C-alpha cells in the first residue's frame with residue numbers, strides 16, 4: 001500500500017490563502033495543530049532522549065555528512081573522522097589539511113563519501129579564510145536569520161543544514177529541521193500546502209507556538225523523525241496502528257482503499 005499524498009491543500013488552510021494566513025492571527029484550531037500532533041506522538045513514543053548539543057562547527061561537519069544517511073552511520077562516521085585525524089571539537093584543522101581521499105576513506109560509512117569529503121575540506125578552508133581561524137564560536141553573537149544566511153553562502157549548506165546547526169548545536173536557536181523524513185510526515189498529514197523543505201519550514205514556523213523554545217522544536221523534530229522511521233515509512237506506512245490516523249487525510253484514504261480491495 002502506498003500513501004497517496006495530498007498535494008492540493010490541507011485541512012487547515014486552503015492553499016491559496018496560506019500566505020495571507022501567515023499575516024493573520026491563527027484560529028484556535030490552527031494554533032493547536034502542531035501541539036496536538038506533538039501530544040499524540042509523545043503519548044505513543046514517550047519522551048525522546050535529550051540531545052547533548054555539539055559546538056556549531058562540529059554540528060556543521062556532522063550535518064554535511066548526515067544527508068541521506070542513517071543516524072547510526074553518521075554518528076559512526078563522525079567518530080571515525082575524529083579518530084583518523086586526531087581531530088574533534090576545537091581542533092578540526094587536521095581534517096581541513098588532510099587529502100580528500102583520506103577524508104573520504106574515514107567517512108566511508110555515509111552515502112556519497114567522495115562528494116561529502118570534498119565539500120567538507122572546501123568548507124573548512126573557506127571558513128578559515130573568512131574568519132581567520134577555524135571556529136564558528138563567533139556566531140553566538142549574531143541573530144538567527146543572520147547566522148543562517150551566513151552559513152548558506154557555502155556550497156552544500158542549504159536550509160536543512162543551517163537549521164540543524166542553529167537548532168541542534170550550542171547555539172540553540174529556534175528552527176525546524178525539515179529533512180526528508182519530517183517532510184514526508186507533514187505532507188501526509190496535510191498540515192501545510194506541499195512545498196520544498198525551505199517553504200515547509202517557513203509555513204510550519206507560523207504554526208509553532210511562541211512558547212516552544214529551541215529545545216522543544218528539537219524534541220518535536222525527534223518525535224516526527226522517529227514516527228517517519230517507525231510507522232510513517234516511505235513505502236507501505238503502517239496507518240492502521242498509527243496514533244495520528246484520526247487527523248491524517250492520507251492515512252484515512254489508505255485505510256479506505258484497503259477496505260475496498262479486501263476480499264469480501
Ligand code: SF4
Nearest residue numbers: 232237239242248251
Ligand atoms: S496515518 Fe500515520 S502512518 Fe499513515 S500516513 Fe498518516 S501519519 Fe503516516
